Amino acid sequence: MGLVPRRRGQISLEFMLVFAIMLIMLLYSVKNVGFSPESPSARTLTVQMALEEKSVANVIAGAIDQVYAQGPGSKVTVYARFNLLRNSDYISKAFNITSPQVLVMLIGTTDPLFPPGAENSVVAVAVANSTYGPILTGSNRTGVWVQTYFLYNSTPTNFTVSFSPSDVPRTLRVIVEWNPASPVSMTYDSASGTLYINIRPGA
Numbered sequence: 001m002g003l004v005p006r007r008r009g010q011i012s013l014e015f016m017l018v019f020a021i022m023l024i025m026l027l028y029s030v031k032n033v034g035f036s037p038e039s040p041s042a043r044t045l046t047v048q049m050a051l052e053e054k055s056v057a058n059v060i061a062g063a064i065d066q067v068y069a070q071g072p073g074s075k076v077t078v079y080a081r082f083n084l085l086r087n088s089d090y091i092s093k094a095f096n097i098t099s100p101q102v103l104v105m106l107i108g109t110t111d112p113l114f115p116p117g118a119e120n121s122v123v124a125v126a127v128a129n130s131t132y133g134p135i136l137t138g139s140n141r142t143g144v145w146v147q148t149y150f151l152y153n154s155t156p157t158n159f160t161v162s163f164s165p166s167d168v169p170r171t172l173r174v175i176v177e178w179n180p181a182s183p184v185s186m187t188y189d190s191a192s193g194t195l196y197i198n199i200r201p202g203a
Helices: 008-032 040-070 088-095
Strands: 075-081 101-107 122-128 143-147 158-163 171-177 185-189 194-198
Touching: 040 075, 040 088, 040 122, 040 143, 040 171, 040 194, 101 185, 158 185
Parallel strands: 171 194
Antiparallel strands: 075 171, 101 122, 101 158, 122 143, 185 194
16 A cells, blocks of 8 residues: 655644644733723722622631620630732722722711711721722722621721731731720731721610
8 A cells, every 4th residue: 555645734733723722822812810990800800809899808707796695794706817908909890999098897776987877886997099989889898798696886987907908918917805894996016917807886
């Protein structure tokens, strides 16, 4: 039998076609992670940040509810973790704001930020700057809130701890207690990376 000649030209053409398709897919994927405000990647990033906000708010609200259930004198320590909210560029590109701040808030029922539909005090985690936000409801919201069992409606109406993204701790220690001798409060110790909350139901 004679040898079948190799069709080098056809093989080269097929290789070039496959290579061109792979190159187009690569260029599309690189463009897709550009984080322009309208890109799918920016929208995905916004959702991921909202999930992170929700996770942190859940941890803090859960600690408040645990102390509330245990009664006066009780104390709980929990840990909340940050990731994307520590990146100023990600926040700016996701929410289209400059000089962003990350806010952790304990909001009473008489505060203007108190979200519709909530009945008791809420814990909120949001991003904002000096002229924009925080927005806790609607399609343009920049934060997430979680309701607690603790009812607070006195003055001041909210407690806010504000972080520059670069100062947000990777792991935030949260200590919640019910000290009847102390007023309702929320403070942050930057040296230890600890958020201190005291609740006093009925205050």
